[in-house]
Amino acid sequence: MSYRATLDFLLYDWLAADTLVARERFADHSRETFDSVLDTCERLARDKFAPFNRRADTEEPWFDGQKVHLPESSHAAAAAYAETGMLAAAQDYEVGGMQLPCVVQMAANSFFSKAGIGVGGAAMLTSGNANLLMVHGTRLQQEVFARNEFAGRFSGTMCLSEPQAGSSLSDITTRATPDGTDFERDPLGPRYRLRGNKMWISNGEHELTENIVHLVLAKIPGPDGRLIPGTRGISLFIVPKWLVDTQGQLTGERNDVALAGLNHKLGYRGIPNTLLNFGEGRFPVRPESADGSTGAGAIGYLVGRPHEGLACMFHxxxxxxxxxxLGATMLGYAGYEASLDYAKARPQGRPVGPGGKDPTAPQVPIIRHADVKRMLLAQKAYCEGALALELYCARLVDELRTGPAEGAADVALLLDVLTPVAKSWPSEWCLEANSLAIQVHGGYGYTRDFPVEQYWRDNRLNMIHEGTHGIQALDLLGRKVVMQGGRGLELVVARMRESADRARAVPALERHAAALDDAVRQLVAATRAAWATGVPDEALANATPYLQAFGHVAIAWMWLNVAIRSAALLDGATDADADARRGRLAAxxxxxxYELPRIGAWLGVVASRDATCRTMQESWF
Amino acid sequence: MSYRATLDFLLYDWLAADTLVARERFADHSRETFDSVLDTCERLARDKFAPFNRRADTEEPWFDGQKVHLPESSHAAAAAYAETGMLAAAQDYEVGGMQLPCVVQMAANSFFSKAGIGVGGAAMLTSGNANLLMVHGTRLQQEVFARNEFAGRFSGTMCLSEPQAGSSLSDITTRATPDGTDFERDPLGPRYRLRGNKMWISNGEHELTENIVHLVLAKIPGPDGRLIPGTRGISLFIVPKWLVDTQGQLTGERNDVALAGLNHKLGYRGIPNTLLNFGEGRFPVRPESADGSTGAGAIGYLVGRPHEGLACMFHxxxxxxxxxxLGATMLGYAGYEASLDYAKARPQGRPVGPGGKDPTAPQVPIIRHADVKRMLLAQKAYCEGALALELYCARLVDELRTGPAEGAADVALLLDVLTPVAKSWPSEWCLEANSLAIQVHGGYGYTRDFPVEQYWRDNRLNMIHEGTHGIQALDLLGRKVVMQGGRGLELVVARMRESADRARAVPALERHAAALDDAVRQLVAATRAAWATGVPDEALANATPYLQAFGHVAIAWMWLNVAIRSAALLDGATDADADARRGRLAAxxxxxxYELPRIGAWLGVVASRDATCRTMQESWF
Structure with missing residues (x-):
């Protein structure tokens, strides 16, 4: 099946995205308008992204001391993407948006991730940055910054980590001090001077757009001049690379934000990753300020209220x-497609017959070997299962935004519980899919003449950025499944059981229904056992195996839903569709x-609160 | 613990390698001579290999049309290695060897793999090539070729794969035809002309040594001029890059072996990987030959008997x-060391106390977090467990060569069964260790400023070359555990049960003893169930999960042995030794x-002869 056919099935046959047009916000839309967006993105990804994916890797961003260079093809791709209007896909018409459902937006963006994750800049960062301002920014901040980001004139970053503070955000030391006595009267928002270093900033410096809008976490010192410990002291600021007036026009003043260096990465190289120095005086700006400053200090505008920056950033x-x-999923999918093509074309070996092998028979394509089919099925199961989960989460976002108000709290909670899984599971298993794609290629997969080694390198980032695997695990077991007295877990479990109930009515799926029920039972029991002593240390020592098990149960649940729908549609299908449905049932x-039974090993240590890791001593290593 | 301390423990405390000096072949040796070899290799690896490991990656081999260039540091490392005499470590004194036990040789070589797997050429290929000739070559072939390889004047390759024949060796098409009517009277061996292409040839072209000795598999056409199908038709030839006389001196004649191109790899870049054209007339040689040839055709000398080349090559x-x-293991170990150092030095976050975290407390080194300890323990368990298995196999080689004759057949069989596991398990799990080493480093691990990403890239090759994972799996389940009526499996199982029996007497290990017993029972049952119908197709469809499970059981067995010894030594130890022993018990x-329970999922599909993969149809993907 083509990827598009898979996507169409998930989007329409399974998630019934076309029924969203009954809601007021999407009333101007139809299956046709959705399809037209998908068509455009599919075409653009094929023409402007895919051909340049290797180039984005080999022509790594470089800094000449003045500016960061990217391949011309990346500039062209970024411009083409901006032209589609996809940067504002989910936004209101009145700010230039398309009022697309989130699930359609995600589906449309998936083509770009699959074609070239690092080509054309990190559009997701720009959208996310602007979307945040639409919620937490002032009207003028929205007009000056967000609208120009949606239009593709400006791009956006998120500046959280510092060299000494990655996972531990409470330890950031970037300071924000009021800029002059009139600092509160700037129309763009309370004006501060920021000083500090930000590490791992994707798209932190480049020439793809006229301006770069940094969203920066920093601490406003207390009355004693000291930084407030913990996350309570964190505030959020807009720090543009070039200062702008209230019309959004560049004033020509370079803000005091300097590139300290580019990080040279294992993969994901199309997107420059930077260390930025804020306010070190490299670009003195407005030295005539009332506080008599030398112009050192990056000018930033407060977003939201002081000390509430982290909550805004979490948006x-x-x-x-x-x-x-989704990015991890699509990298996995790209490898799956490449290895499927290879396996169909590459002759090697012969099937084992009852009498062994007949060396005089011609070689067969490797897709006929059971072990190769195993590697392809695993990739299909990982990538399509992950895609189902990402789209399911996106569909929940739509439900939250446009669904009935009375269910909204539950939907929000469900989404909260699933988010760490949606981030971590594809990062781990679609990476494994990429490794299998290499393996299917044999020696060829280990060369740079085939694309799969790059997918594998690119994908390795996803378990690290946006909160490491370990951080997601603590979030899930330490917060999400216990908050509101465990209501989030209850909601997920109820939906899983409901799926199992429906599957029980389908003869081909009865066994799976029982297996899911049993897995859910194990998961719930392990959650309880982990917290049985109430000691966080004991419960959380095995948070990562818990996250892994939770993820596998969630994907089994997704597959069961997909299978229910596929089985229902199997009757009376045309041949190609019938094949696709049989393929989904096989996956x-x-x-x-092959996969769900793995949870036994993971949940075993969770349920017994195994202390091996927790009690290991440094000197014993 | 230092790696050396770990190695010493495994070598002497556990495998009692020093007792081998009681055997005649090793009578001149002592623990002191063994240690002195280890000292030399450890020092050389530190000084001549480790500092240049990154350079071997970034200064990839390149071809100027005439010769292949490698960094000067790789030349220096190759020369220094040759000077140690390690190329002939296990050989007889009379051919310049050191008569070292295999287990000591492997231990000594491990330092180089850890310091720089691609620095200084693939010495293992040269040794292996020469060792093969010492068994299957004529006396003159040994003197002319093998001895010069042992001395480091020549290097060696193994030329098996062809572009169209990788895993399926029976499909090679390189032809060898008699070179003139006097072809059988050449003192160097029956002389043939070879024509064909060989792919994935490591070290196939370089200037590290005076000459390159290719060992080439080719087919001698039958009387009808056609190639014999299958592996029966395969013969083995020595094809030197430069022709030599019977004294081993270069005659100045370039043989018709041409570099067609270098493969550009994901990792393992210090070793040039080549596509070689044999006999295409690029370097016409001896055109005056009696058959009136134009000089095209690479001159090669038959090794052993015609049509028995594959058996020789298997040596x-x-x-x-x-x-x-071992190489995979040591790459894993290198990452473990790097991430352990990093985890001790990097402050980030705080422990969770009963009342949550105290943000005013200083950050702690990340090694204090349970999840980081988990990632380090996993690496330790994978790498030291794998090292134990490799050394155990090497010890079996010594047993086979110098042990009592009456047990030799069993030892050989045991080694046969364990070989696919010794190749595949570290390739999979020490690669996973490398991924965990990246994860411990967070974002820094994803940059090329730290060594761990290179280890991960380098290690990815090991599941592919020397027989892919899938090939090892077929070898294990399809041949090794069933040959001689399953006697090989019986032997392994008996040794595992014996270890469990001994562990049962150690209170701290009782539970593990029972777990190993149970795992062995599952493994045996699954082996039987896989073959219950006697249909190879059904049994072998899940050969890879079987290989994975077998490997995990084997490593659990190794760990139990190591733990028995560690527990016994724990009494009365000095502090540092006691810590190391506690560490091993924890691992x-x-x-x-965390690991052994995984076998349930793998063996489940083996035992049920799950047909999902086998029956999957191409059109369903």
Missing amino acids: MMNEARIAVG CAYFFA | MMNEARIAVG CAYFFA
């Missing part, structure tokens, strides 16, 4: 986490036979 | 497979709690 981070999961069977 | 391949396993506990 962007949750969106980013689902986007990371579901693969997942239940 | 080299089995050795190579254990060496690949053993980790393996039994």
